[in-house]
Amino acid sequence: MSEEIEHVECLIIGSGPAGYTAAIYAARADLKPVMYTGMEPGGQLTQTTEVDNFPGYPAGVTGPDMMEDFRKQAERFGTDIRFGYVSSVDFSSLPHKVVVDEIKTITADTVIISTGATAKYLGLPSEQKYSGFGVSACAVCDGFFFKGQDVAIVGAGDTAAEEATYLAKLCKKVYMLVRRDEFRASKAMVHRVLNTPNIEVIYNTETKEVLGDGKTVTGVRVVNNETGVEQDLDVQGFFVAIGHKPNTDIFKGQLDMDETGYLKTVPGSTVTNVEGVFASGDVQDSYYRQAITAAGSGCMAALDAERYLAAKEHGVSATA
Structure with a gap:
């Protein structure tokens, strides 16, 4: 048949x-x-x-x-x-x-x-758990909800740099987590990031876990690739900009x-x-x-x- x-x-x-x-x-x-x-x-x-x-x-x-x-x-x-x-x-x-x-x-x-x-994510269970509840892959879509708050963004390319500067206009503090000791972004975008006072770039850094209270994000645990030292950053939003x-x-x-x-x-x-x-x-x-x-x-x-x-x-x- x-x-x-x-x-x-x-x-x-x-x-x-x-x-x-x-x-x-x-x-x-x-x-x-x-x-x-x-x-x-x-x-x-x-x-x-x-x-x-x-x-x-x-x-x-x-x-x-x-x-x-x-x-x-x-x-x-x-x-x-x-x-x-x-x-x-x-x-x-x-x-x-x-x-x-x-x-x-x-x-x-x-x-x-x-x-x-x-959207590419880091693949952390905690990242998935808080997706839509403090974890986002689109700063333009969701940045407004974090007005006046502290946030972190992962990424080192042009998109990450652009989204970090966008978030900096809305948020009190933006931690930019860069895996290596340098950006992948263009020089113009790097210059813009480094000249934005409320963006703090943390180099050689990997995200270990997104922290939360069961409902929303309360922080992010990061580790320094070179020293192995961990630290917790108090943030209400966690943005992923890795493509x-x-x-x-x-x-x-x-x-x-x-x-x-x-x-x-x-x-x-x-x-x-x-x-x-x-x-x-x-x-x-x-x-x-x-x-x-x-x-x-x-x-x-x-x-x-x-x-x-x-x-x-x-x-x-x-x-x-």
């Missing part, structure tokens, strides 16, 4: 702000989108307790509640939302082939990739990526190097990484897909 292959006009892979926004626009354009949520429906925002910087929520909203609102809106316009993960893809010919959960094959005229990126990993492994060899694995798109669009495949959100944005910018690029991806299909239908070149 041969396997039944399902064909769809628009397939959306991933279900964060980018995927859901793409679904809303694609459904309203009558593209009858089918979305596979991935193993974490709602994406990174489901790990966020409070979201205060997304327009339209004047009183703030929790990440899971906001993603539930996005889901309901996408479903209201007819998006077929399915729990499952895409295990492999074949973009070598049209229509594109996608395998779901390693067993089901779907062909699609257009594919919108919104698989996001995953993100885009969720693009299954697209390797099929789509153009930068050296860290982010999908490349034609500037000003969501168009990838493969006809009919579009990328939106954090999977192709290593710079802004905000819910609102992800949602905006999800809108762009749906519009790009709609225009691509319309051009194809009328025999016009579908390239951007």
